[in-house]
Amino acid sequence: MRIPYAEMKNLFEKILIKYGFPEETASRAARMFTDNSCDGVYSHGLNRFPRVLSYVSKGHIDPHAEPVLEESFGAIERWNGNRGMGCTNAAAAMDRAMDLAARHGIGCVALANTNHWMRGGSYGLQAARAGYMAICWTNTRPNMPPWGARDIRIGNNPLVMAFPVKDAPLVIDGALAQFSYGALESHRLAGKQLPVPGGYDPEGKLTTDPAAIEETWRVLPIGFWKGSGYSLALDMIGAVLSKGNSVHQVGRYEDEIALTQVFIAFDAEKTSGRNYAEETAAAILEDLKSAAPAEPGGSFFYPGEKAAFTRIDNMEKGIPVVEEIWNSLLKELE
Amino acid sequence: MRIPYAEMKNLFEKILIKYGFPEETASRAARMFTDNSCDGVYSHGLNRFPRVLSYVSKGHIDPHAEPVLEESFGAIERWNGNRGMGCTNAAAAMDRAMDLAARHGIGCVALANTNHWMRGGSYGLQAARAGYMAICWTNTRPNMPPWGARDIRIGNNPLVMAFPVKDAPLVIDGALAQFSYGALESHRLAGKQLPVPGGYDPEGKLTTDPAAIEETWRVLPIGFWKGSGYSLALDMIGAVLSKGNSVHQVGRYEDEIALTQVFIAFDAEKTSGRNYAEETAAAILEDLKSAAPAEPGGSFFYPGEKAAFTRIDNMEKGIPVVEEIWNSLLKELE
Numbered sequence: 254m255r256i257p258y259a260e261m262k263n264l265f266e267k268i269l270i271k272y273g274f275p276e277e278t279a280s281r282a283a284r285m286f287t288d289n290s291c292d293g294v295y296s297h298g299l300n301r302f303p304r305v306l307s308y309v310s311k312g313h314i315d316p317h318a319e320p321v322l323e324e325s326f327g328a329i330e331r332w333n334g335n336r337g338m339g340c341t342n343a344a345a346a347m348d349r350a351m352d353l354a355a356r357h358g359i360g361c362v363a364l365a366n367t368n369h370w371m372r373g374g375s376y377g378l379q380a381a382r383a384g385y386m387a388i389c390w391t392n393t394r395p396n397m398p399p400w401g402a403r404d405i406r407i408g409n410n411p412l413v414m415a416f417p418v419k420d421a422p423l424v425i426d427g428a429l430a431q432f433s434y435g436a437l438e439s440h441r442l443a444g445k446q447l448p449v450p451g452g453y454d455p456e457g458k459l460t461t462d463p464a465a466i467e468e469t470w471r472v473l474p475i476g477f478w479k480g481s482g483y484s485l486a487l488d489m490i491g492a493v494l495s496k497g498n499s500v501h502q503v504g505r506y507e508d509e510i511a512l513t514q515v516f517i518a519f520d521a522e523k524t525s526g527r528n529y530a531e532e533t534a535a536a537i538l539e540d541l542k543s544a545a546p547a548e549p550g551g552s553f554f555y556p557g558e559k560a561a562f563t564r565i566d567n568m569e570k571g572i573p574v575v576e577e578i579w580n581s582l583l584k585e586l587e
Numbered sequence: 588m589r590i591p592y593a594e595m596k597n598l599f600e601k602i603l604i605k606y607g608f609p610e611e612t613a614s615r616a617a618r619m620f621t622d623n624s625c626d627g628v629y630s631h632g633l634n635r636f637p638r639v640l641s642y643v644s645k646g647h648i649d650p651h652a653e654p655v656l657e658e659s660f661g662a663i664e665r666w667n668g669n670r671g672m673g674c675t676n677a678a679a680a681m682d683r684a685m686d687l688a689a690r691h692g693i694g695c696v697a698l699a700n701t702n703h704w705m706r707g708g709s710y711g712l713q714a715a716r717a718g719y720m721a722i723c724w725t726n727t728r729p730n731m732p733p734w735g736a737r738d739i740r741i742g743n744n745p746l747v748m749a750f751p752v753k754d755a756p757l758v759i760d761g762a763l764a765q766f767s768y769g770a771l772e773s774h775r776l777a778g779k780q781l782p783v784p785g786g787y788d789p790e791g792k793l794t795t796d797p798a799a800i801e802e803t804w805r806v807l808p809i810g811f812w813k814g815s816g817y818s819l820a821l822d823m824i825g826a827v828l829s830k831g832n833s834v835h836q837v838g839r840y841e842d843e844i845a846l847t848q849v850f851i852a853f854d855a856e857k858t859s860g861r862n863y864a865e866e867t868a869a870a871i872l873e874d875l876k877s878a879a880p881a882e883p884g885g886s887f888f889y890p891g892e893k894a895a896f897t898r899i900d901n902m903e904k905g906i907p908v909v910e911e912i913w914n915s916l917l918k919e920l921e
């Protein structure tokens with residue numbers, strides 16, 4: 254089943270308004286959830302929408318909250334997300350980081366007390382489409398053992414980087430765990446092994462078996478000790494810049510709320526002049542594409558490239574939906 | 588064989604002066620090479636020093652060059668390294684990024700046309716010891732296939748993050764390849780397997796055999812597709828901010844020279860007040876250390892912690908050296 258973009262956005266918007274969101278917030282959030290599904294990131298589009306509504310019902314997400322500036326230091330500002338909608342809070346923070354970058358070359362917003370940003374790549378795309386380069390990250394609840402330990406203490410703290418490329422911006426959006434819990438679950442349900450090792454089995458051996466990893470919860474940081482270190486550093490930097498919660502403090506809540514995020518934007522045109530970024534990207538990507546694929550006759554993509562194809566396809570043919578989830582949302586308006 | 592810190596630094600300094608470096612540059616560089624060995628990073632201390640001298644002799648490193656400001660955009664500046672000594676250029680860039688951060692909260696220096704920075708962690712430590720949080724990276728010559736491809740196109744572009752922690756700053760300093768070529772070689776020479784998979788064998792299978800990876804040169808990015816994406820993004824951002832070489836352009840030189848680096852500093856005290864960073868780190872690390880180790884009775888460390896122990900030990904007992912390399916350097920002054 255496929256749903257046209259406008260129809261999906263319209264449904265999300267109406268439901269959010271029913272849940273108490275002001276029209277402007279409802280409209281921006283609805284567009285963002287629809288974009289996520291449209292770009293093929295279904296897990297953080299339609300499929301996540303019901304849980305977001307449940308967080309509003311539980312009082313975790315305050316529909317009336319707006320992010321508020323707490324303190325300015327020049328090129329960096331600290332904002333309070335006031336437990337508002339995570340995706341619109343994050344988009345407002347990236348907007349503001351770009352404003353600061355337009356003035357200072359680089360701009361940074363540290364956002365405390367916000368909610369799950371859904372698809373981190375959204376904020377990379379947002380910056381790259383406006384001609385900015387960006388680095389941003391969020392912390393999470395504790396969901397990974399630090400390297401060398403057995404117990405969960407660190408977050409998988411997704412780290413996003415983005416660069417303006419004509420037609421399809423380069424956006425790398427990855428959790429610092431090799432696989433999210435959602436990815437482990439979906440592989441297990443599909444009866445599939447992971448494509449590469451994702452964690453440890455009960456005997457302490459690396460495995461591609463999602464069920465074995467779910468027994469130990471010992472998921473693997475990317476690059477083993479390296480991702481573990483980056484996760485810690487990003488959490489610390491975010492906690493200090495925002496004066497918000499670090500991962501272990503987020504872990505005290507019943508659900509994953511009151512998160513800390515950091516948004517850094519670089520103004521490409523201001524620092525290097527018009528077209529320099531696009532020309533640089535074109536030269537780098539031309540060199541990249543001249544490599545032979547790993548599998549003879551195969552192909553490979555830069556991060557963000559496939560999403561652009563999916564977007565075009567889903568705009569034309571409608572966005573694929575899980576019928577059960579779509580129908581459950583239709584009932585929200587009955 | 589162990590050499591006292593002062594003796595090693597003194598030898599390096601005298602040799603650098605003999606090779607034409609001004610006293611101030613020679614002294615700072617000598618201290619940095621000695622610190623690297625003293626902290627246990629022998630590969631980028633004494634052991635690398637002879638190659639650095641050969642680069643001076645070849646004309647790759649200009650002993651008289653100083654980094655020069657090319658353009659300022661407020662909180663971000665573009666500098667030209669003028670092919671000077673990589674480590675002192677990088678240290679000057681981080682110093683300047685901290686100056687900018689003291690004024691704007693965040694500061695960034697993009698450095699073009701510089702040389703290998705040796706140990707990336709140096710610049711993290713430098714910032715953290717001065718009370719700054721930092722993120723910095725360098726590009727490299729092409730040395731890794733992008734994810735999905737067989738041919739080398741991207742760099743392993745080391746990425747460093749640092750945070751002030753009393754006594755032992757947190758510094759994570761990692762190439763975006765799971766193992767450097769040096770690490771593959773040293774494992775092979777020692778007849779050892781890698782502790783985790785590091786690349787592909789000639790049959791296209793993941794392997795821990797360093798010799799098999801050296802046959803294909805298909806080294807693994809950290810996190811597979813993720814590290815490949817971060818490598819690309821960091822190269823693009825650096826190339827645009829610095830207007831310097833991107834990885835594929837560095838690959839046109841005979842040796843690894845004329846690199847691009849980016850240094851970002853955040854002023855912890857300015858943004859959150861005195862002691863906030865250290866208290867935040869202490870709370871996060873206390874929680875971290877409460878985890879059970881992976882091996883019963885084992886222990887684990889945060890990144891930067893072990894280097895601090897090694898430093899104390901080597902300051903007391905002298906710095907371990909490979910006698911052959913040490914003696915070859917003594918001959919430089921004969």
